[in-house]
Amino acid sequence: MKKLRIIFFSGKGGVGKTTTAAATALHAAALGYRTIVISTDPSHSLSDTFQINLTHSVQNIATNLDGIEIDAFHELDNNWGQIKDYLSSLIVTLGADDAIAGELAIIPGMDNVFSLLRIKEFYDSGNYEVLIIDMAPTGESLRLLSLPQIVSMALKITRYLEKYIVSPVIRPASKMSKSLRAVIAPENVTHSWELVLEKLLDMRRLFEHQSLTSTRIVLNPEKMVINESQRAWTYLNLFGMITDQIIINRVIPKDGLKGYFKDWQVTQQKYLKMIYDNFSPLPITEVPYLKDEVIGISRLSQLGKMIYEDRDPTDVFYSDKPIRIYSTKKEKIFAIKVPFIENNKIDVTTRGNELIIGIGNQMRSFVLPDSLSLLQTEGAEYNNGWLEIKFKKK
Numbered sequence: 001m002k003k004l005r006i007i008f009f010s011g012k013g014g015v016g017k018t019t020t021a022a023a024t025a026l027h028a029a030a031l032g033y034r035t036i037v038i039s040t041d042p043s044h045s046l047s048d049t050f051q052i053n054l055t056h057s058v059q060n061i062a063t064n065l066d067g068i069e070i071d072a073f074h075e076l077d078n079n080w081g082q083i084k085d086y087l088s089s090l091i092v093t094l095g096a097d098d099a100i101a102g103e104l105a106i107i108p109g110m111d112n113v114f115s116l117l118r119i120k121e122f123y124d125s126g127n128y129e130v131l132i133i134d135m136a137p138t139g140e141s142l143r144l145l146s147l148p149q150i151v152s153m154a155l156k157i158t159r160y161l162e163k164y165i166v167s168p169v170i171r172p173a174s175k176m177s178k179s180l181r182a183v184i185a186p187e188n189v190t191h192s193w194e195l196v197l198e199k200l201l202d203m204r205r206l207f208e209h210q211s212l213t214s215t216r217i218v219l220n221p222e223k224m225v226i227n228e229s230q231r232a233w234t235y236l237n238l239f240g241m242i243t244d245q246i247i248i249n250r251v252i253p254k255d256g257l258k259g260y261f262k263d264w265q266v267t268q269q270k271y272l273k274m275i276y277d278n279f280s281p282l283p284i285t286e287v288p289y290l291k292d293e294v295i296g297i298s299r300l301s302q303l304g305k306m307i308y309e310d311r312d313p314t315d316v317f318y319s320d321k322p323i324r325i326y327s328t329k330k331e332k333i334f335a336i337k338v339p340f341i342e343n344n345k346i347d348v349t350t351r352g353n354e355l356i357i358g359i360g361n362q363m364r365s366f367v368l369p370d371s372l373s374l375l376q377t378e379g380a381e382y383n384n385g386w387l388e389i390k391f392k393k394k
């Protein structure tokens with residue numbers, strides 16, 4: 001049977017997402033998979049990485065490998081054009097300045113979401129077995145993954161309002177009132193809105209599919225990067241997406257740097273341990289800091305072999321969600337899968353949005369989602385391999 005995979009490369013700015021995504025795509029193509037590498041990062045750098053001029057339409061890079069840098073503005077206009085025109089005129093009717101109405105009719109970050117929608121089109125086309133996605137840095141892109149959830153609620157509300165209020169009451173009334181006509185969305189806009197919402201919901205189903213879609217988090221052994229990557233992992237879990245590999249990029253080889261940079265190696269050792277402690281049980285792969293930048297097909301191919309060795313890069317390396325966030329009547333629960341611990345040795349503290357857990361003489365930290373970080377912890381319980389941290393609902 002044909003193997004279908006969507007693999008995202010996510011991480012903080014500058015850690016090596018584009019490089020590792022490109023290396024993975026080349027490696028998959030070399031193994032015979034029909035592959036496409038897609039950049040959804042508005043500041044594209046796939047072209048520079050491959051040293052090939054990629055555009056907004058699909059182009060061949062190597063045998064079995066195509067690539068595209070998605071044009072966010074084009075996608076925005078395609079999906080949001082009619083709605084934007086309606087919102088702009090509504091905003092002007094409500095008294096805003098004509099010059100900024102167009103800007104106000106676009107929710108910040110929306111262009112990135114519509115770029116993600118293109119992934120589903122490539123998936124549906126049947127032309128590819130493997131889709132590799134080079135994402136914008138986590139800070140900008142991650143929260144957008146929550147959008148389909150919000151959208152599914154919006155769709156329900158829209159349909160309800162349209163069926164019971166707008167169609168039977170407001171639309172007929174607006175024929176008689178000019179001012180009502182000015183604010184009520186015409187039918188083509190409502191239709192366009194429904195279409196957008198449905199596409200986003202389909203996208204969510206695709207991204208939550210356990211054996212199809214995974215995210216690989218790329219990071220460097222540095223404090224700030226680790227912290228943001230932990231936050232990314234928490235949110236990916238929250239939105240139902242599987243992370244199947246942590247790629248620690250730019251690890252200084254033991255005999256690599258002497259003199260000026262030697263302290264970096266000591267610092268990295270400390271942070272490497274922190275990464276292994278905090279991201280367990282995810283599979284972790286170390287990639288060395290190479291002598292020169294990794295650009296062009298030949299270097300990227302070498303890097304691909306270094307990352308995956310004899311493994312197939314399209315395999316699902318991990319298919320569980322070791323963090324679960326859910327609610328009961330009175331509490332919100334942050335549950336972490338930690339097999340084999342003794343209940344009486346758990347120590348839980350929070351510091352800002354950081355959750356620190358001491359298990360025996362081992363320490364692990366997690367970054368809490370914003371919705372939990374403001375709540376008070378009510379203790380922890382260990383049940384069937386899951387450590388459940390309870391937060392009191394407000």
Ligand SMILES: Nc1ncnc2c1ncn2[C@@H]1O[C@H](COP(=O)(O)OP(=O)(O)OP(=O)(O)O)[C@@H](O)[C@H]1O
Pocket residue numbers: 011012013014015016017018019020041045136137249250251287288289290291292293294295
């Ligand atoms: N292991 C490595 N050894 C040496 N250089 C590397 C390594 N990984 C990446 N680089 C270089 O680091 C630079 C940044 O990498 P890259 O563009 O992949 O990062 P990014 O995470 O995609 O950045 P952005 O957030 O800006 O998109 C590039 O010049 C790349 O060649």
Ligand SMILES: [Mg+2]
Pocket residue numbers: 017018019041045134
């Ligand atoms: Mg990049």
